[in-house]
Amino acid sequence: MAEQGSAESICPKMQVMLAVSHSIKGYPKPSVSSRNALDWIITKLLRPCCKKEYKILILHVQIPDEDGYDDMDSMYTTVNDIRSHHKTEKQKGLALLEYFVKRCNEAEVDCEAWLSKGDPKLVICKEAKERQPDLLVLGSRGLGTLQRIFVGGSSSYCAKNAPCPVVIIRRDPSESPSDPLDD
Amino acid sequence: MAEQGSAESICPKMQVMLAVSHSIKGYPKPSVSSRNALDWIITKLLRPCCKKEYKILILHVQIPDEDGYDDMDSMYTTVNDIRSHHKTEKQKGLALLEYFVKRCNEAEVDCEAWLSKGDPKLVICKEAKERQPDLLVLGSRGLGTLQRIFVGGSSSYCAKNAPCPVVIIRRDPSESPSDPLDD
Numbered sequence: 001m002a003e004q005g006s007a008e009s010i011c012p013k014m015q016v017m018l019a020v021s022h023s024i025k026g027y028p029k030p031s032v033s034s035r036n037a038l039d040w041i042i043t044k045l046l047r048p049c050c051k052k053e054y055k056i057l058i059l060h061v062q063i064p065d066e067d068g069y070d071d072m073d074s075m076y077t078t079v080n081d082i083r084s085h086h087k088t089e090k091q092k093g094l095a096l097l098e099y100f101v102k103r104c105n106e107a108e109v110d111c112e113a114w115l116s117k118g119d120p121k122l123v124i125c126k127e128a129k130e131r132q133p134d135l136l137v138l139g140s141r142g143l144g145t146l147q148r149i150f151v152g153g154s155s156s157y158c159a160k161n162a163p164c165p166v167v168i169i170r171r172d173p174s175e176s177p178s179d180p181l182d183d
Numbered sequence: 184m185a186e187q188g189s190a191e192s193i194c195p196k197m198q199v200m201l202a203v204s205h206s207i208k209g210y211p212k213p214s215v216s217s218r219n220a221l222d223w224i225i226t227k228l229l230r231p232c233c234k235k236e237y238k239i240l241i242l243h244v245q246i247p248d249e250d251g252y253d254d255m256d257s258m259y260t261t262v263n264d265i266r267s268h269h270k271t272e273k274q275k276g277l278a279l280l281e282y283f284v285k286r287c288n289e290a291e292v293d294c295e296a297w298l299s300k301g302d303p304k305l306v307i308c309k310e311a312k313e314r315q316p317d318l319l320v321l322g323s324r325g326l327g328t329l330q331r332i333f334v335g336g337s338s339s340y341c342a343k344n345a346p347c348p349v350v351i352i353r354r355d356p357s358e359s360p361s362d363p364l365d366d
Contacts (some may be wrong), residue, residue, distance in 0.1 A: 114211040167350040
């Protein structure tokens with residue numbers, strides 16, 4: 001492989017932001033659409049001869065429960081119990097990010113991953129505004145209009161409101177997992 | 184600049200399809216949104232150290248008049264008159280493509296340009312299905328809902344229906360040309 005040292009100094013890295021989610025089954029399994037989105041970045045977008053010219057910014061937004069409790073069946077008897085629960089939520093998020101960071105390491109491409117909390121579509125746009133990536137990549141389950149109303153359509157909101165170009169990696173219906181909960 | 188010869192054989196080119204349009208003023212001036220889209224490809228997407236790994240597919244779709252006549256005020260007295268008019272339409276389209284091909288040549292990136300006729304959004308999706316690019320890039324004037332109804336919104340149709348990932352290069356309102364007809 002040719003050395004790219006000389007090019008590094010004259011060319012800023014392409015910053016590609018990827019927002020990822022877990023499967024419907026829950027942590028730590030990544031959603032099929034998020035995996036598809038990373039696959040597209042690695043196999044189609046990245047040029048193998050100059051991987052040093054990319055940086056992937058991986059964001060996972062955790063949705064807080066409406067009432068502030070993540071699990072109503074749990075009992076907390078001490079402050080430490082509650083603290084450890086919150087830690088666990090964070091740990092689950094980190095375990096999800098680990099999958100994507102590992103994939104980037106294997107592909108030998110620079111990355112940075114972080115967690116955030118809130119309404120995913122709003123937080124993704126806010127983070128994109130702060131980080132100013134060259135491209136925001138989002139996976140999409142390719143839901144119909146009715147499904148989108150109930151399941152939520154972060155990707156189309158971001159396509160309209162993000163401050164940078166957005167590419168949505170849609171899925172072919174044939175790529176749906178046999179168990180919908182793996183989605 | 185480092186030689187990229189060794190990488191060429193192991194890595195297929197990234198095929199980036201760009202659909203372009205003329206300004207509202209007409210041929211041969213390219214629309215601001217199409218120029219913005221090419222600017223984004225050249226300055227953000229293309230990695231300077233491996234330009235040989237990209238190919239830009241430039242498509243311009245000409246819209247036939249509903250009644251089949253492009254200019255109702257013109258008089259045609261011979262078959263040759265009519266033929267030369269059609270040639271002129273094609274030549275105008277080619278003059279538009281020339282701008283984009285020249286920009287690609289200057290940027291030293293491989294390209295291919297062609298004309299097609301029909302409803303732009305349908306033809307763009309059809310051509311994308313045939314050429315199977317890795318990415319379809321479209322400029323957008325960032326019209327509001329009401330404007331889109333009258334001016335037409337090819338980009339959002341393509342984002343939903345193209346067989347490949349689509350990135351829409353939206354424009355900041357501040358980037359609108361001082362003369363709206365230059366748009």
